[in-house]
Amino acid sequence: MSAIDIEQNNQVLTAADGTPLRTALARATRRAKWRAFGLVLPLLLFVIVTFAVPIGQMLVNSFHNTAFSDNMPTLSAYLSENDISGVPDEAAFEALVTDLRLARENKTIGKVATRMNYEFSGSRSQFTGAARKAKKLEPPYKEALIKLDKDWEDPLLWNIMKRAANPVGASFYLAALDMEYDETGSIVRVPEKSRVYVPLFIRTLLLSGLIAGICLILAFPVAHLLATLPLRYSNLLMIFVLLPFWTSLLVRTTSWITLLQSQGVFNDLLVASGVINDDGRFQLMYNQAGTIIAMTHILLPFMVLPMYSVMKTIPPTYVRAARSLGASSWTAFWKVYFPQTIPGIGAGILLVFILAVGYYITPALVGGSSGQLISNEIARHMLSSLNWSLAAALGSVLLFIIILLYWLYDRLIGIDNMKLG
Amino acid sequence: MKFKLLLTSTAVSAAMFATAANAGELTIVSWGGAYTVSQTEAYYKPWMAATGHKINSVDDANPATPIKAQVEAGNVSIDVADIEYSDAVRYCDEGLLEEIDASVLPAAPDGTPAVDDFIEGAITDCAVANIVWSTVFAYDASKISGDAPSSLADFYDTEKFPGKRGMRKSAKANLEMALIADGVAPEDVYATLETDEGVAQALAKMGSIKDDIVWWEAGAQAPQLLADGEVAMTTAYNGRIFGAAVGEGKPFEIVWDGQILDFDLYAIPKGAPNKELAMEFIKFATSTEPLAAQASWISYGPARASSSALVGKYKDGETDMAPHMPTAPDNMKTALVNNFEFWADRQDELDEQFSAWLLSN
Numbered sequence: 121m122s123a124i125d126i127e128q129n130n131q132v133l134t135a136a137d138g139t140p141l142r143t144a145l146a147r148a149t150r151r152a153k154w155r156a157f158g159l160v161l162p163l164l165l166f167v168i169v170t171f172a173v174p175i176g177q178m179l180v181n182s183f184h185n186t187a188f189s190d191n192m193p194t195l196s197a198y199l200s201e202n203d204i205s206g207v208p209d210e211a212a213f214e215a216l217v218t219d220l221r222l223a224r225e226n227k228t229i230g231k232v233a234t235r236m237n238y239e240f241s242g243s244r245s246q247f248t249g250a251a252r253k254a255k256k257l258e259p260p261y262k263e264a265l266i267k268l269d270k271d272w273e274d275p276l277l278w279n280i281m282k283r284a285a286n287p288v289g290a291s292f293y294l295a296a297l298d299m300e301y302d303e304t305g306s307i308v309r310v311p312e313k314s315r316v317y318v319p320l321f322i323r324t325l326l327l328s329g330l331i332a333g334i335c336l337i338l339a340f341p342v343a344h345l346l347a348t349l350p351l352r353y354s355n356l357l358m359i360f361v362l363l364p365f366w367t368s369l370l371v372r373t374t375s376w377i378t379l380l381q382s383q384g385v386f387n388d389l390l391v392a393s394g395v396i397n398d399d400g401r402f403q404l405m406y407n408q409a410g411t412i413i414a415m416t417h418i419l420l421p422f423m424v425l426p427m428y429s430v431m432k433t434i435p436p437t438y439v440r441a442a443r444s445l446g447a448s449s450w451t452a453f454w455k456v457y458f459p460q461t462i463p464g465i466g467a468g469i470l471l472v473f474i475l476a477v478g479y480y481i482t483p484a485l486v487g488g489s490s491g492q493l494i495s496n497e498i499a500r501h502m503l504s505s506l507n508w509s510l511a512a513a514l515g516s517v518l519l520f521i522i523i524l525l526y527w528l529y530d531r532l533i534g535i536d537n538m539k540l541g
Numbered sequence: 542m543k544f545k546l547l548l549t550s551t552a553v554s555a556a557m558f559a560t561a562a563n564a565g566e567l568t569i570v571s572w573g574g575a576y577t578v579s580q581t582e583a584y585y586k587p588w589m590a591a592t593g594h595k596i597n598s599v600d601d602a603n604p605a606t607p608i609k610a611q612v613e614a615g616n617v618s619i620d621v622a623d624i625e626y627s628d629a630v631r632y633c634d635e636g637l638l639e640e641i642d643a644s645v646l647p648a649a650p651d652g653t654p655a656v657d658d659f660i661e662g663a664i665t666d667c668a669v670a671n672i673v674w675s676t677v678f679a680y681d682a683s684k685i686s687g688d689a690p691s692s693l694a695d696f697y698d699t700e701k702f703p704g705k706r707g708m709r710k711s712a713k714a715n716l717e718m719a720l721i722a723d724g725v726a727p728e729d730v731y732a733t734l735e736t737d738e739g740v741a742q743a744l745a746k747m748g749s750i751k752d753d754i755v756w757w758e759a760g761a762q763a764p765q766l767l768a769d770g771e772v773a774m775t776t777a778y779n780g781r782i783f784g785a786a787v788g789e790g791k792p793f794e795i796v797w798d799g800q801i802l803d804f805d806l807y808a809i810p811k812g813a814p815n816k817e818l819a820m821e822f823i824k825f826a827t828s829t830e831p832l833a834a835q836a837s838w839i840s841y842g843p844a845r846a847s848s849s850a851l852v853g854k855y856k857d858g859e860t861d862m863a864p865h866m867p868t869a870p871d872n873m874k875t876a877l878v879n880n881f882e883f884w885a886d887r888q889d890e891l892d893e894q895f896s897a898w899l900l901s902n
Binding site: 226230244245248249314315319405406503504506 | 603606610636754755769770771889890892893894897898900901
């Protein structure tokens, strides 16, 4: 169909089968879109099933805990229906004893006691003990229970039970931030000796920043060398950078223990060469120094690689031009070369920092007690204390901090400037 | 609505274990290192040879830990676990373990019923003891000149005996030992620990050498730290030190002062995939002969009287086992028996206080 025909007929363009061209095109692209979607569908499902859903469910744990409300149904119902303040009267104690007997029978008292113990230290034995004797208790239950343990007339305990009766609550987030509810229900900081998590968050961020900084200083010259050497040398060097990647994380970490422990290779060499005497061996393992050294080594390739890929694309002629125009070697580096490497530096720092914030195997093995990071506490609550709600709350706080830092990074440097390769 | 954690990776592993179950395979979790070796030689191998079933042996720094996680997640892969007394009592109370009928346990060769043959307290509602072990402290004799350390007070005296100290990263045993080192009589230890002041006293004692402590978690780490010279002294499970000293010829010495005795017991997690087979294994392993056989691999005392009579020499054929047992009269003079009721009730909160103490500066 010629252009003249269109003008003459003043009709829409049609495809060979007579349908309007616009519709045919839309249909064709829609089909292509569906095909493309079909191709990514397996990955999308995989990510949803193995990543988004479990993480989502885990995070729900941080504000949703049914250990008390499910296993103490009568008391929970009583506490949510009646607005009590302080220690309630006999009716509540009667509900309590009913539930204690039930929990003893169903063997769920352990769950209840553990849940209460999170917020009221020492109440574990109080609950299990009361449940053990609940069958023999006679009314009036209030006096009977208080006779067993005077903590039953502690208004703080009843406040906690009242909050625990509602499965949804913020108490685990408060715990993750070293805070708690006091007797009056207002939020206060926990006693100084129990403040653990906030200092640990700060330590984690500081150490991760430090490690990213050390990685930057170490990686910059290496990446530059890799990018400027002739290919046959740089390929060999590249293998050295990548070699640690092919070695198990655990092996690399334990190798550092062998090298750096106080009776290890490094200290032995220093003693043998007379730099230090036998009593003055450096303590480089099982403390913060161990964490910093081992993590810097393990994360170094994540800094080298993005910087290398960016430096590779910087034409050497720019620096040469600057030099021929009279710039000193420092000016040529600082004003011409360095600004062009910033996308690589940004990517490297972001990668190393975010990986470091979540590290836990290496600090667990070499960190002693001063080199532990927040992830070690999250792992402890996941695996051994089994306080999943607190682990989830700590994890959410960490996630929030990372997102906040990412947002800051975007505002200050711009995420578009980042180049991973 | 009840939210249940869905961990896909564990679901996959559960599926794998489910297929393995058809082939008659037991998953047994124990403490690793020399201890698992002794159980492999004395229990696993003879049982596999006799029955044709397979045993999948798994190590953990504390086999009780995965039980709770697995049962609460409703996804149990462990059939048998070797756990400490207080955990056995606590987990039984919490419904995390299958109950065990003691009457099905085999009698001693002379016909004494199992319930009378086992040491008092060795059979609980949910678990059967196999050994008596203890937490002791040990040092490397080649590194100490002059007086040798002889008491827990020496363990805490870093001026007289300079060097780092290895300790298990847990509240249990450490708090008791700290109090004994601080002058509390063994019989008063648990009464003291009942009070907040007692716990504070123990933590303060540990705090006096906190910068010198190297923490270990798996039992095999303790002799390793000592062998590396990383610590001058370490607390350890007595069998591990014996294994390194007698088995590997290391110059390690055990100090029995203030040793803390405990049982290790076999238990079956609630909902174990091969419950019946697991019970068959426990019946075999805790019968007289295998218990006695284990003592020729590691210096832990068998939990049956009839087995104790059969205990002879170490696998090298020379060393008499009797004086190395934690229950030997000479070693028992100042021993403290772990108060399982105390720990069953207080472990969670003391662990919490311990880790807060650990992380504070």
